[in-house]
Amino acid sequence: MGNPMILLENVRGFMKSRIVLTGAELDLFTRIHRGSDTAEAIAQENRLDTRAVTRLLDALAVYGLLTKENGGYQLTPEGMFLSSDHPESTLPMVLHMNELWDTWSHLTDTVVQGKNPARIPRSQKGNKALSAFIGAMNVVGRGLSKEIAAALDLSSYRKLLDIGGASGTYTIAFLEKNPEMRSVIFDLKQVLPMAEAPLAEAGILDRVELTGGDFYVDELPKGCDLALLSAIIHQNSPEQNRDLYRKIHRAILPGGMLMIRDHIMDESRTWPPAGAIFALNMLVGTDGGDTYTFREVQEGLESAGFTGIRQIRQGEKMDCIVTARKPF
Numbered sequence: 001m002g003n004p005m006i007l008l009e010n011v012r013g014f015m016k017s018r019i020v021l022t023g024a025e026l027d028l029f030t031r032i033h034r035g036s037d038t039a040e041a042i043a044q045e046n047r048l049d050t051r052a053v054t055r056l057l058d059a060l061a062v063y064g065l066l067t068k069e070n071g072g073y074q075l076t077p078e079g080m081f082l083s084s085d086h087p088e089s090t091l092p093m094v095l096h097m098n099e100l101w102d103t104w105s106h107l108t109d110t111v112v113q114g115k116n117p118a119r120i121p122r123s124q125k126g127n128k129a130l131s132a133f134i135g136a137m138n139v140v141g142r143g144l145s146k147e148i149a150a151a152l153d154l155s156s157y158r159k160l161l162d163i164g165g166a167s168g169t170y171t172i173a174f175l176e177k178n179p180e181m182r183s184v185i186f187d188l189k190q191v192l193p194m195a196e197a198p199l200a201e202a203g204i205l206d207r208v209e210l211t212g213g214d215f216y217v218d219e220l221p222k223g224c225d226l227a228l229l230s231a232i233i234h235q236n237s238p239e240q241n242r243d244l245y246r247k248i249h250r251a252i253l254p255g256g257m258l259m260i261r262d263h264i265m266d267e268s269r270t271w272p273p274a275g276a277i278f279a280l281n282m283l284v285g286t287d288g289g290d291t292y293t294f295r296e297v298q299e300g301l302e303s304a305g306f307t308g309i310r311q312i313r314q315g316e317k318m319d320c321i322v323t324a325r326k327p328f
Contacts, residue, residue, distance in 0.1 A: 019059045020082075021101060024094040028057065029065070029075060029082035037072040092135030099129070103284050116284045127190055134166045134194050137231070144319055145173035148261065151313070152321075154178050154226065161186065161224035161252065163215055163244075164232050168195040170261075172202045174228075184209045184221050215244060220251035227252050230261045231318060234278065237288030238300060245304035254328045258301070263291040264311055264320035272316040297322055 023029060028042060036042050039054040061068045065079035075083065081090045103116065110116040122129065149170075155178055162171045165185035175181050185195055189212035199205040211221050220227075227248050233241050248258050263275030270276050275291045282289035298309045306324035313321035 016063060017097075018101070019056065019063065020065070021094065021098045023056060023060050023065070024082055024091060025098050027084065027091075028053075028060070029079055029091070030084045032066070032073055032075055033080070033083035033085050037074060039071075039073075090139050092132060093139040095132055096136035099132070100281065100285070104281075107280065107284050110284045115287070119285065119287070121287075130188075130190065131194065134191060138167050138169050138198075140318075141169040141230070144317070145170045146176075148313070148319060148321070149173040149177040154181070157181060157226040157257070159184065159224040159226065161221060161227040161248075163187075163220065163227060163229055163248070165228075165230075166191060166194065168199050168202075168208065170228060170230050171195075171208060172198060172204065175204045175207055176202065182207045182209075184211055184224060186211045186213055186215065186221055188212065188214060215247065216240070220247050222251050223253065224251070225253045225256040227256065227258045228261070229258065233260060233262050233297070234282055234291055235286050235289040237290075238292075238296065240288065241292075241297075242300045242303055245301055245306065249304045249306060249326055252326055254326055256326050258306060258324045258326070260297065260322040260324075261318070262320060262322075263318050264297065264314075264322060265291050265293045267293055267295070269293065272320075274316055274318065278318070294322065 026046070026048070031042055031045070036045060039057055040050055042048065043050040043053045057066060057073050058068065060066045060079070061073065064076055065082065066073045067076055080086050081088060082094060083089060084091050103119070106116050106118045109118070122133065154174060157178070158181060160171065160174055160181060160183040162168070162183055162185045165171055165183075165187055168185055171183040171185055175183055185192065185208060187195075192210045192212055195208075195210060196205065199208050209221075213220075229244070229248075232244075236244065245258075252258065263272060263278055265271065265275050269279070269291075279291040282291065294311050301309050301324045305326070307327055308325040309322065311320065311322050313319060
């Protein structure tokens with residue numbers, strides 16, 4: 001027999017999310033990390049209401065992100081990850097989720113109308129929003145990229161085409177695992193500078209070409225034997241993906257391989273569970289994006305001329321991998 005109290009507790013989860021998101025939006029965790037340990041100090045420094053800040057900090061303490069003693073607040077080990085000063089900060093991703101809060105608020109209208117009537121394309125949000133998104137994707141990818149690189153034998157490939165490679169998270173992981181490999185990161189011109197510091201820090205900047213362009217409009221760089229679409233196909237409609245597959249087929253060398261990392265759904269479209277939820281994220285956040293089944297991906301790849309299409313990794317956290325070959 002079901003428990004209505006558990007149901008209601010789950011529905012009330014939006015309150016916890018909003019509390020944490022507001023703390024992140026106001027950068028309270030960084031401020032406490034840097035020594036502002038009272039509500040009065042934080043409010044005065046940032047022109048906030050002291051009473052309101054106190055209530056927010058108390059709630060964050062309830063959720064285990066802060067401790068409170070004698071009117072002062074300190075970060076817990078979990079709360080430390082929300083400080084921008086932490087070397088493994090998750091703040092960029094949380095701020096991206098704060099943006100998603102606004103988008104998801106239109107889910108009802110989206111289901112009624114089929115598209116989000118209030119959606120603002122990312123291209124119209126400016127460089128600040130773009131930078132925040134890239135930072136969020138790096139938070140998600142920095143551990144997963146190393147996990148995937150460690151699990152794959154790519155030692156026979158010499159040059160990677162990292163399409164929409166952003167700050168180079170996957171290029172870094174693959175090149176660190178494969179010392180003979182080089183890479184071309186292809187992304188928007190305003191994104192490419194965000195990759196330079198991470199690549200230099202990893203000591204591989206001299207093995208990477210940064211090439212600016214828009215894969216919706218431009219042809220892709222030629223001469224690579226391995227191409228990567230990491231978390232790209234879900235933002236596209238089926239037609240956009242077929243166009244992109246054809247561009248990749250034209251660009252990579254005969255015998256080369258395309259590797260897709262994304263949610264790959266079963267035929268019921270309910271597994272992996274995260275993919276079913278993410279499909280709604282694409283519904284409210286894109287014009288035609290979705291999560292796709294293996295059959296749907298396979299059909300698109302075959303229409304572009306790829307063969308030997310296989311799903312080589314089945315995962316639950318957008319870590320499914322499909323590979324396809326360009327025939328000789």
